[in-house]
Amino acid sequence: MVICPHCPDQDDSFEEDTMNINSPPTLMKLASQRLLREEALAISALKDLPNMLFPVMFEEAFIDGHTKILTTMITVWPFPYLSVGMMINNLTLDTLKAVLEGLDILISKPVLSSRCKLKAINWMDTAHSLHGIWTGSHEVERLPEFMEQKQPYCGVKRELKVTTRLKLMEGSLDECATYLLQWAYERENSIHLCCRKLKIQGLTNVTVTEIFKILHADCIQDLELCCLCLEDLDFLNPYLKQMNNLLTLSLVEIKDTVSMDYARNLDEEKVITLISQLPTFHYLQELCVSDVPIIKSHLKECLRCLKKPLKMLCITNCALSQSDLDYLPYCLNIFELKCLDLSDTPLSHLLLEPLGFLLERVRHSLECLKLNSCEMGESQFNALLPALSQCFQLTELNFYDNKLSLLFLKKVLYHTAELSQLTRELYPAPLECYDNRDVILSHILENICPELLDILRAKRQTVNVSFATTECSNCGGAYVYDVETQRCFLDQTPLWD
Template identity: 40%
Template sequence: MSIQAPPTLLDVVLQILLRNEALTFSFLEYLPKELFPPLFKKAFTSKQTNILRAVVQAWPFPCLPLGSLMKTPDLEILQAVLDGVDMLIAQKEKPRRCKLQVLELLNKHRNFWNIWVGTTKGNCYPRVISKTPTVEDRAVPGGKKQPLKVLVDFCLKCPDLDEYQKYFFQWAEQRKSLLQLCCQKLQIWEKPVCSVLRLLKSLEPGYIQELEVSTLWRLRSLPLTLFTPDTEYMRNRSRTNEGVELIECMYTALEERIVTTVISQLPKFSSLQHLCLKEVHFFKVSLDQVLRSLRSSLETLAITHCHLSQSDLNCLSKYPSIYQLKHLNLSGSKIFHLCARPLKVLLERVSATLQTLELDDCRMEDSQIKALLPALSQCSQLTKVNFYGNYISTSVLKNLLQHTASLSQLSLELYPAPFECYDVMGGFLVERFTQLGPELMDTLWAVRKPKIVCFASNVCLKCYERCVYIQDVCLCSCWQ
């Protein structure tokens, strides 16, 4: 029969404080700061919202990392914490014990709640803390209190916001003058809501590190006032109904204006690290203008399913802002008709940092692949390459495999079936693929010991799968 361990002194103290709210409120002024994290966590778990409100107003640390506790959005908890913040910022002078400067709502796993406070300096606080004093309020013009920073990632995937988002957005919009709303990762995938768009205009752009905007927005329902104060165009447009051709032309004009305006804001994103452009149609705006606007070094550049010109490709090797890339993704951007030399130059310049290279479905041919090989062999940090969906002969594919001899970090390699595996009509020749698979694998094993390597056909137009060779052939659904 097992004997249950007696409660620790800490457990006893927390139980007393949680059972007697009045006692807790009177003792917060004198409570050792080491007890605040476990008390907050216990009150959070048991949803004792009154204690949460009180603890927020006396929080003795620069940062309150609420997001790492909230695995799933909890409206009741959020309301309690924000009520505590409201009570705090409504006071003319901050309480003596309170050092709160940053409310972090990021859903990241931090060790703040599991360590003994003070034994690990700085690890539990976000990097934004380094921009502010750790103890005292920083003086601001006019003698006003330093605004509270609120760190949050916005991912707007659905046209309708859930209750949690609606409540937070309404709260933040009403307190814009009292807060610094700092978003490190901003994703907008669906039709924006007007109130949300008004809120996004109040974001601190210098803190945005990752920006993703989908062009799947329905432009007729997009509030153009977000990008330009001139709404006359929209009013005139609503009266026009002269057929599909005219409507499509107007879509083009709108996209030009939107892309131009978004690009004009890029210089404000001084911490931007990840830039993803998907299905962007460059009209009057070129890729050169996008890269020229950057004010920080990118870690990720993704230009996927875009229509690129030779001048667009040429600019990839011109700007130092992309010379420290870790991830380059041109998936789905057809460049079979372009000179690949600028891409070769870029690979040479990022050879010391590049970790993933995705060139799938670019429809590159032998001459373009051969142009890249010397530069590719220098990218010593590569962990993943993806060449699916390119038209490469068996001899050039073998040459490509041989040029990876020095790439010891590679853990995932995806290569296309050579074009000898297709007939003149584009039909896939399974028997030929079955013969070439082991031969290609032997070529690779002759230069190094690979980890995960796949050779695959183009995507089947019926089942949207690929035939893949790893150690044996795995056929798509249509061939099974």
Template identity: 35%
Template sequence: MSLLRDEASTITALEDLPMELFPPLFMEAFYGSRSETLKALVRAWPFVRLPLGDLMKTPHLGTLQAVLAGLDILIAQKDRPRRCKLRVLDLRHTGQDFWRMWSGDGAHGYSSTLMAPVAEDRSRAEQSLAPVVVFIELHLKERTLDGFLTYLIRWVEQRKASVHLCCKKLKIISMPMENIMKVLSMVQLDCIQEVQVNCTWHVSSLAVFAPLLGQMGNVQRLLLSHIHVSALEEQEEQHVDQITSQFLRLHHLQGLRMESPAFLEGCLDQMLRCLMAPLDSLAITHCLLSDSDLSHLSQCPNMSQLKGLDLSGVSLTYSSPELLPVLLEKVAATLQELYLEQCGIMDSHLETMLQSLSRCSQLMFFSLRGNLLSMAIMERLLQHTSGMPSLSQELGKAMALGPLSPEWNSAKRRLFHHCQSSDFGSELVLLKGGETE
């Protein structure tokens, strides 16, 4: 407290201050808005990582300016101060307990788990030519850039040789393409591991974004939603080519989710051919797929290790009935979650799937919500799945026969009797006429 009352004394004392006092002193200077002390602490920071984002519940421009000013002095020095080990400025909300651990909270002692992100970031920094790595969360959701991000991007732009701006999770909700391109031009794209594009884009916009996606060679999870098409067929084909060709560069892609991808009908095989590694999860929802699309899906070698499959909102009633069973046979050894909601599935379709479904020994969750199914086929479904050791929940919609229908009550009694008399460990939810039983 006495140090904080005299900023000049604080700055002088940093050379001999025990490292254990740096975090609590930084917190006091942060909450007291002591800019000069913050700058001095940055220049002498004895840890590899400064997790500033965990102190800022909301972005605070004044604090960022003070910390970056301290980094500027550090970067300009040919020889770093003896004690300073700072290589990573982390502006993300990591949820780690770094600050509580060093503030004297007895319930949070030192542990290797808490410092694991430091080791990861140190590795990244040592491999980089840049002396400083800045991690940030990028949620691009405004029409214009806010002051915090604008200041940071401008600061990085002026120091591209000395600073690497990194982001592991990129989420784009709503932002003009010009601003998206401007921000991402400052980011080390090979750092990004997860990408979510939740915009309502035309396929031409996605084609503009696609070359940037291709540079994100370490992406593991990709979500694209609501990509629309126009009537200009020839031009759309060119855009689809530009998009799918970028998948050739995503060597680490494990999870792919595409919601309402209007451009995908008749082109799924084109995208599947470009996948460079087996997927562990695939979701293609609320769109039209042709028989040839489903055929290519069932034949694609990169589908053989799927743990999660979601085809909700894809009409399966007009497809060849053997296509989905073939796909289920392919993934039977690994599949854990299966979502076939609102697919127009009737009794005859489900009947063709039962044998293949019963071979999915790892299945934990299976949903048929939004499909009209009779109680009889639900009984058949239970007969084929009751022996699955991992299945924890089944969701189905049984065809309503009327609220007082004796047929419904009789079938329901048989169904529940079957559950009680067999080794059935899953939860069964039936939806009848909008009511849950």
């Protein structure tokens, strides 16, 4: 149990979050806000509205819930593609209905407006990396996104394609998803509801059966299965077998029984039967397994169901056996690995030579290595360091929360100093930064970090290097060394991913 010196006083006055500075609205935004104030005027102005104003005005109308304007905008949308990704958090049943009503007008009268070019609408949340591009002066740069449809072709051809992601939480869908599915089902001859991302958390067999009457399993590229038991996987297996285009599979909290009892021994026979029945994933590129006890001693069988070399392998918060590790460097499907993440998976009781061997084999492709909170000590690191310093493609490295002395941390840094592509590095504060009652000594971290950084800077430039203590058991904060100010600060919501 680690305690930060800050905690005994329980001082709650933290610095204001200064990250959230609103940028001033652009001229385009102001113009559309002005228009939206008068609905009738806005609707009549649409026919003369410059194309480049459409995305901005659509966003404003979506967020403020101007349903009539949204419906009309859909019928005259001047681009082949419309992405609702950025606004998805503002989705209400009313805005959804308004957009779908617009699509209904389109499919009932295909030549309604010569201006309308809409062929596909994307109803998925987009990656965070797009955040911020939309505001500010770069609006025009995002226009190409509305011109072309970047997603790969999935084989189902209809007049209009609606791409979406669906989340089945606690076995059921939210009201918007339910409405969208029903709507698509009633128009299945003219609309292709293309579900790219599916998350199933908790399972109700009837709901899954119903959903797959409407969805094409072939469309699913990204599947997350969460909080399920082995019987659930067994039930889903026929659907998994139809997901021929799956690129990413995440298995999170898969337990052997519904009771989710950790202490119970696994039903070995049941596990083996289930794994042997897993379908072959021909295109899978990313496999993420988190908190799945059944993987222990069965990694070999699990990785056998791959056909294409994996780009990303994450086995986090799991237990691995020595035989699992021994197999890894011999697995033929991971030689082109770009990302290996074993965070929160204890490795202290294992011999890591096979992992070193694996690093050697993937040294030409590996870009990201995460071994944070793996309970690794010096002997474990010693097994990895020779291979690690050959992984010249590495851009991201995370060794946070492993127990290293100052002397040994320096040794690690002499190795990673050779990796000139690194742009993000996170190292643990050495053991010297805690006293014998495990209270964090942040001043020591502050004093030693310049010397540690010098080891790296003697060989190369550093972009984003952090040294951080483990989290305080009381407040969850961790001391992080800030390179700019050369001071340690208590990060109350540290994010290590």
